[in-house]
Amino acid sequence: MAGTRRIVVIGAGGAGLAAALEAGRAGADVLLLEAAEQVGGATARAGGVVYASDTPVQKARGVQDSVDELINYYMTVSRHELEPRLLRASAEGTRQVIGWLEDLGITWNPDRLYIAGLEHKPRGHMPTGDTRGLGPAGGAMIVAALLTAVERADNVEIRTGTRCTSLLTGEDQVVVGVRTETGEEIPADAVILATGGFGAGTEMLRKYWPDAVRHGDWHWYLGPDTNIGDGVRMGLAAGGELRGRGGTLLETPNFGRLNDAFTPPWLIYVNKHGHRFVDETDTYCVMPHLIGRQPEGRCWAVFDDAALQKVADGGYVDPYGLGVDLESNWTAAMLRRQIEAGVVTSGATLAELAARTGIAAAGLEATAEQWNADVAGGRDTVFEKQGTLAPVSTAPFYAVELRPAIIGITFAGLRIDHEARVLDTAGRPIPGLFAGGEVVGGLDADVYAGGGTSIGNALVFGRTAARTATGGAA
Numbered sequence: 001m002a003g004t005r006r007i008v009v010i011g012a013g014g015a016g017l018a019a020a021l022e023a024g025r026a027g028a029d030v031l032l033l034e035a036a037e038q039v040g041g042a043t044a045r046a047g048g049v050v051y052a053s054d055t056p057v058q059k060a061r062g063v064q065d066s067v068d069e070l071i072n073y074y075m076t077v078s079r080h081e082l083e084p085r086l087l088r089a090s091a092e093g094t095r096q097v098i099g100w101l102e103d104l105g106i107t108w109n110p111d112r113l114y115i116a117g118l119e120h121k122p123r124g125h126m127p128t129g130d131t132r133g134l135g136p137a138g139g140a141m142i143v144a145a146l147l148t149a150v151e152r153a154d155n156v157e158i159r160t161g162t163r164c165t166s167l168l169t170g171e172d173q174v175v176v177g178v179r180t181e182t183g184e185e186i187p188a189d190a191v192i193l194a195t196g197g198f199g200a201g202t203e204m205l206r207k208y209w210p211d212a213v214r215h216g217d218w219h220w221y222l223g224p225d226t227n228i229g230d231g232v233r234m235g236l237a238a239g240g241e242l243r244g245r246g247g248t249l250l251e252t253p254n255f256g257r258l259n260d261a262f263t264p265p266w267l268i269y270v271n272k273h274g275h276r277f278v279d280e281t282d283t284y285c286v287m288p289h290l291i292g293r294q295p296e297g298r299c300w301a302v303f304d305d306a307a308l309q310k311v312a313d314g315g316y317v318d319p320y321g322l323g324v325d326l327e328s329n330w331t332a333a334m335l336r337r338q339i340e341a342g343v344v345t346s347g348a349t350l351a352e353l354a355a356r357t358g359i360a361a362a363g364l365e366a367t368a369e370q371w372n373a374d375v376a377g378g379r380d381t382v383f384e385k386q387g388t389l390a391p392v393s394t395a396p397f398y399a400v401e402l403r404p405a406i407i408g409i410t411f412a413g414l415r416i417d418h419e420a421r422v423l424d425t426a427g428r429p430i431p432g433l434f435a436g437g438e439v440v441g442g443l444d445a446d447v448y449a450g451g452g453t454s455i456g457n458a459l460v461f462g463r464t465a466a467r468t469a470t471g472g473a474a
């Protein structure tokens with residue numbers, strides 16, 4: 001009977017809170033277990049952008065969009081590697097999530113809709129609301145809204161500081177509960193895995209995403225330490241199948257642990273041959289892949305002394321007003337410190353800079369010549385970069401190597417179906433086991449479709465998992 005079902009949700013980020021709320025609303029007896037001392041997970045640290053199409057917010061802005069267009073875009077970006085049934089569930093679900101969050105107290109300003117990926121229509125929905133001190137920006141607003149609603153439900157209990165380490169299984173692979181780190185066994189009619197990604201799990205990164213850790217101690221994760229991949233491990237141990245690979249990385253000069261997601265337009269990036277290869281302000285959805293494909297995977301940011309004197313003010317740190325804890329590497333004060341420390345290489349001429357860094361001198365000089373002519377003409381004729389362009393013409397010249405090493409999101413995870421049932425290696429649902437959020441794989445393939453797809457999917461499949469687990473699925 002639905003009213004007496006006991007649901008255990010593991011992980012209290014966006015997916016877990018959404019699942020707990022919906023399972024509670026469906027009349028289940030819900031226990032939400034969270035490893036950290038505070039709820040929120042990566043969701044609470046996030047900008048909180050939700051990627052959605054055909055929403056009232058878009059309509060208020062005059063944007064004509066549709067669920068099918070979003071699915072087509074997603075399929076193109078993923079080169080048809082993803083299952084349309086999941087994308088349809090995601091696209092339909094995120095459209096509904098916008099109104100669902102509104103009912104929970106979130107507001108969306110149509111003027112703040114923005115292009116959050118590689119698409120041409122603004123689908124990035126930025127929330128406004130109370131953070132309750134749970135984080136810096138929109139992600140915390142979403143968590144706060146969910147938490148407030150969960151706290152009002154007397155059939156949902158939250159237990160923080162409780163890490164789950166394994167699933168209890170009965171006959172025929174049926175999941176019948178969970179075991180915590182302290183050995184407590186908690187029976188359940190259904191378990192929903194919502195443990196997030198594994199960005200803090202070096203072992204799992206080595207296994208499923210070695211590129212993320214190839215730069216040794218340069219790599220670090222923007223999310224919480226508790227996101228080590230427990231849910232993926234538990235799901236696989238219960239017979240689940242792994243789907244997906246890769247994730248999102250940000251390039252960094254490794255000056256410190258700064259979340260520097262956006263590159264100021266006055267920098268140019270060159271490869272070992274001294275060639276530019278991208279609009280340097282291009283989205284993080286594609287940048288790490290492009291850097292990785294350069295000769296030896298190497299890339300340097302180059303600028304000159306005039307840029308250091310004039311434009312390195314850090315003003316480009318948050319061009320979309322995400323409000324996340326962003327901090328620029330590219331301030332004059334930081335750069336001067338790094339030049340002094342020898343981390344940023346300098347040269348009296350471009351040829352000297354090239355010799356000191358290992359960049360090909362002829363290529364660098366030719367690139368600077370083209371770039372300077374473009375800046376003088378007011379247009380980047382090669383990569384069509386917009387914004388404040390600055391020439392590379394005043395000595396001394398500077399270069400610092402960048403590596404894609406800051407982990408934002410991990411894509412590999414458990415295979416689910418459109419009803420959020422965890423599937424086994426034969427493609428059959430594992431009885432009693434459901435999943436939503438970054439613990440799930442198969443919703444991204446290499447290239448990230450756009451900022452907001454992760455939180456959107458976490459909320460959608462968290463909700464769906466609750467609906468299915470409480471017996472409301474088709």
Ligand SMILES: Cc1cc2nc3c(=O)[nH]c(=O)nc-3n(C[C@H](O)[C@H](O)[C@H](O)COP(=O)(O)OP(=O)(O)OC[C@H]3O[C@@H](n4cnc5c(N)ncnc54)[C@H](O)[C@@H]3O)c2cc1C
Pocket residue numbers: 010011012013014015016033034035036039040041042043044045046047048049050051139162163164165194195196197222223224226227228229230231324408409436437438439451452453454455456458
């Ligand atoms: C800084 C930052 C900014 C981002 N910005 C955006 C954005 O604007 N839009 C967007 O779509 N995406 C963004 N992302 C990605 C997005 O936030 C996540 O993919 C998404 O929020 C994941 O939600 P989740 O509920 O699956 O996981 P999380 O929110 O990470 O929650 C997982 C929870 O599970 C808990 N947990 C883990 N293991 C266990 C265990 N064994 N037992 C009990 N609990 C456990 C964790 O402690 C954590 O609280 C951002 C990520 C970061 C780090």
